[in-house]
Amino acid sequence: MDNQFSQWEVFIQKKNGAAHEHAGSVHAADKNMALQNARDVYTRRNEGRSIWVVPTDSIVASTIEDEVVFFDPANDKIYRNPNFYKMPKGTTNL
């Protein structure tokens, strides 16, 4: 794949105030091309109102090997979830 442009990760914001969510990736030679490719590949059916593109190289990711060390300790700490409060009457979205 030596002749491919470099890879960029695409994040789309669906509506005002919402978080930008990862949509996928594109190949592009520069940032303008990355933004336009992301627009053409991921928002053709009016899926978004704002796009971020990030060079894939710039993303630091945890590895599968780290999984146990990173996440297992949270398994048995149920008190970290706010499950022990009584919900006020009529509250549906807390």
Added chain:
Amino acid sequence: MNSTNNALYNYCLRLADNNLILGQRLAEWCSQGPTLEEDLALTNISLDLIGQAESFYEFATTFTEANCTADDLAFLRSEREFVNNVLVEQPNGDFAYTIMKQFLFSTFAKHLYTALANSSNQTICGLATKGLKEVNYHYMHSSQWLIRLGNGTDKSKEKIQFAANDLWCFTKDMFEMNSVDTLLIEQNITINLSTIYTPWKNDIEQVFKIATIDLPTDTNKIIGGIKGIHTEHLGHILCEMQYLQRAHPGAKW
């Protein structure tokens, strides 16, 4: 049919034919694009243009006494009845050639639609305003590719310069006018195309400069589109595009 309706019919066909033929040309790139992303970009632009064509054909049908549909206008007229500019019917060539053709046309469309957004005819005004958003993207996409290719490798520079030199003689056709324009200009429905020539040329010069492309010096001009006189390529496009309706009249899916 009164003369204004007749002129509006003809003018809408011009706008529609330009969009349809360039849209059909771009659709030829489907699955042939240099990358997956660019394949989608070119066919997205194609769909934008075909959508614009459909709207202008729909509007054209309101000015003819013949009982015809937008589809009839697209699929049942012959080469001499098409009034698109000769630029848009030119073959795709390589990617640089396609992008140059797109850029030369989109720059023209950008200025034309900007002017038509002030048309005294409400529908033309509305369609131009709506189309302008798409055209601005086409302009952005093609101009950035021009800059990229012009400043890329020796080979990409050579190809984009060749495209500019080769297509230049077809650009004059976009600014040709006839009695249709005279009549519609009087009523402020459309504009004198010579007023957008300088803004068009300025944009071209500005982008060419950044892209290090020399402005072509070719003084030849190949014109005739609005009279239905075309280069040899239009017949071949229609042959492919209209085949199904010609072979199976009225076929639907």
